[in-house]
Amino acid sequence: MKRFLTSLLEAALRRAVQKGRLPEVELPQVVLDYPPEGRFGDYATNLAMVLAPRCGMSPREVASRVLEELEGSEVLSRVEVAGPGFINLFLKDEVWFEALRTACLQGEGYGRVDVGRGQRVLVEFVSANPTGPLHIGHGRIAALGDTLARLLERAGYRVEREYYINDVGTQMELLGRSVYARYCELSGLRVPFPEEGYRGDYIREIAEGILKEEGRRYLEVPEEEAVRRLAERAKEVILGWIRDDLERFRVSFDRWSSERSLYEAGEVQEVLEELRTKGLLYEREGALWFKSTLFGDEKDRVVVRASGATTYFASDIAYHRRKLQRGYDILIDLWGADHHGYVKRVEAAVEALGYGKERLKVILVQLVNLLRGGERVSMSTRAGEFATLKEVMDEVGVDACRYFFLLRRAESPLDFDLELAKRQGEENPVYYVQYVHARIASILRKAAERGVGVPPPEEVDLSPLELPEEREIAKQVGLFPEVVEGMALSLEPHHLPPYLHRLAGTFHSYYNKHRVLSEDRALTAARLLLVQGVKQVVRNALELLGTTAPEEM
RNA sequence: GCGCCCAUAGCUCAGUCCGGAUAGAGCGACGGACUACGAAUCCGUAGGUCAGAGGUUCGAAUCCUCUUGGGCGCGCCA
Structure with missing residues (x-):
């Protein structure tokens, strides 16, 4: 609707200029707002005020000339100039009431829009290191990323979800050493626990499991080999937990991409070669540097250390290249906000590889402060006292948990x-x-009990609906598609809960005042369509949030 | 020291991108409503120098500058 009205206004503007009612000036982008109160209409625009200085006329004068061109519209019941020069648009009641019919007819498909026009999007999120169970901060990113993906799907994008596994380097080695130490302990050997090792109980659990299944065989191989193989075993176990937690959290990935596979496929070396060929690498103090400053980074970054080992950044460049080569139009990365210093260098890398910077959108998600009775719970994985996503799901339930995470902007x-x-x-x-x-x-159950049939949506006469509350409810239902569109374009799913809350509030209030089922058959039929429309939108919106829509509670 | 983010009701936050009409919710507080399709609901009341100062503008929570207070980043870590 918003889109339709915008083009309506644009056309009106052009006509006004053609007819000489307005001077030939550069026309502004038409921006429609939702005015604060019903008496200012369904939509409003300040375009006359923007245009006035360019035309050398008063805002109200410009507004009224634009209005002349809007006369006789099919959808508008009234237009007015108000205040300092706003143009307020009032839609015909039928326009909103028909949205109820549309919602019922389209069912699950209601709220589908096509701003994406089939563009391919990759959403990469969570990507927690496989060194411990997911904690609540990962849960927030999971909820956000998954809802974003659902949103983009609904908005006409072809979406894939991907989890990147950091399974090389220091973290993995530390994991292996930690498990090895516990494994030795459980076998009655005294070994020092690694300085920075993972101290959580889950490490002991893993060691126990391995001991039970495979016995003491890892004591018979050289320590370095044991560490390596135990790291691998532990990684598999932990990834299993992560998968299970995410599945229960209703998040599923299309692809799990491993960092190690980038090395095994030679892609890290390839991308370094590519950068070298482009003259974007240089040596200094024994290390190999990437000239990220050429692309707006604050300083150049090391990709190969003096020791010869590549940095995490190097494999991340390769990873982003891999994703881009797969042909996505847009890459979305969700990271913890503590990585914000990392954004520019990855953007630089994407640009250096010859892709537009706008192809990559990084969403930084602030971490969650977990409190228990007002007291802060530490979430350090190393220290071993973390609040796992699993614990939180057990305690507050998946529905509440996901909804809660979407309540605030990232x-x-x-x-x-x-x-x-x-x-x-x-x-x-x-x-x-x-x-x-x-x-x-x-x-609806009650209606069925009483033998009140619900007629097919296309046959219901909506004219008995005439209460302002009914118009407001229908309007909220009618707004759903453009709410979806707005969130998809801004990548801001946090607008969904307030929208739902408002719709719910309007409905609850109405419910307490008016009865749906009555003796008046025509009115009952119309109201049944009304509530069915609401039900459908609530269901579709909850689906986006990954929350259930119960038939009874 | 440099860079980024943030500051809106008692508490937690929308609104800031793109300046506009009387700045909105939830929670908490207080007072009411079930012999009606579900009271997990509803109705009402109270609550604000939009951190401070200056600037731009017909108009600033929104844009610019400075100040204060908080968070984060600034590794040949990930």
């Missing part, structure tokens, strides 16, 4: 207090929304 830190989440229990916003769905399901 860049703001999130305080997650478990005690609070439990205490809020029934007043949790997710239940408020789910309750709408359950309530409507209940009404």
Whole structure:
């Protein structure tokens, strides 16, 4: 609707200029806003105020000349000039009421838009090191990334989800050493625990498991080999946990991409060669540097250390090249916000490889402060006291958990207090929304019990709907597609909960005042279509959030 | 020291990209509503120098500058 009105206004502007009602000036981008109150209409634009100085006319004068060109529109019931020069647009009631019919007819497909036009997008997220279970911060990124992916799918993009596994280097070695140490301990040998090792109990669990299954064979091979093989075993175990947790969290990936495979396929060497050929590498103090400053980074970055070992950055360049070569139009990376210093160098790498910087969009997600009764819970994996995603799912449930994570925009830190989440229990916003769905399901059950048939949507006469609340509800339903579009374009899924909450609030209020099922058959039929439309939108929106829409609660 | 992000109601946050009308929610607080399709709901009340100062503008929470306070980054770590 917004899109339609925008083009309507653009056309009106052009006509006004053609007819000489407005001087030939550069026309501004038409931006439609949602005015703060109903009395200012369904949509409003300030374009007359933007245009006025260029035309040498007063804003109100410009506005009224544009309005002349809008007369007789099929969808508008009224247009007005208001305040300092706003143009307020009032839609005909039928336009919104018809959205209810559309929602019912399109069902699950309602809210599908096509801003993506089939572009291919890769969303890479979570990508936690396989050195320990997922914690709550990963959960936030998982919820955000998955909802973003669902959103983009609904907005007409071809989306794939990918998890990048950092399975080489220091972390892996440390993992192997930690498991080895516990393994030795369990076999009755005293060995020093590695300085920076992973101290969580899960390491002992893994060591126990291996001991049980394979006995003491790792004591009979050289330590270095044992460490290497134990790291590999531990990685598999931990990745299994990660997969399980994510599956339960309703997040699934199309591809798990391993860092090591980049080395094995020679892609790291290849990309270094490519950069060398382009003259973007140089040697200094024994190390090999990438000239990232040429592309806006603050300083050049090392890709091969003096020791001959490549850096994490080097494989990350190779990884991004691999992704780009697979032909995606857009790459989206979700990272923890502590990596923000890393953004510029990866953007630089993408550019250096000959791809536009706009192909890569990095979304930084602030970490979660986990609180328990107001007290901060430490989340260091090394120290071994972390709040795992699993624990949180057990405690507050997947629905509430996912909804909660989507409540704030990615860049703001999130305080997650478990005690609070439990205490809020029934007043949790997710239940408020789910309750709408359950309530409507209940009404429909009741209608069936009473033998009140629900006619096919295309046959229902909507004219009995005339209450302002009904118009408002229908409008909220009608806005869903453009809400989806807006979130997909801005990559900001956090607007969904407020939208849902508003729809739910409007509905609950209406429900308490008016009855759906009554003696008046025509009115009942119309209202049944109304609630079905609401139910469908709630369901579709909850689906985007990865939250269930229960028939009863 | 340099760079990035942030500061809006008692608390947690939208709104900032693209300046516009009386700055919005939730939670918490207080007072009401179930013999009605589900009270996990509803109705009402209270609550604001948009951190501070200056600037641009017809108009600033929004743009610019400075100050204060907080977070993060600045490795041949990942």
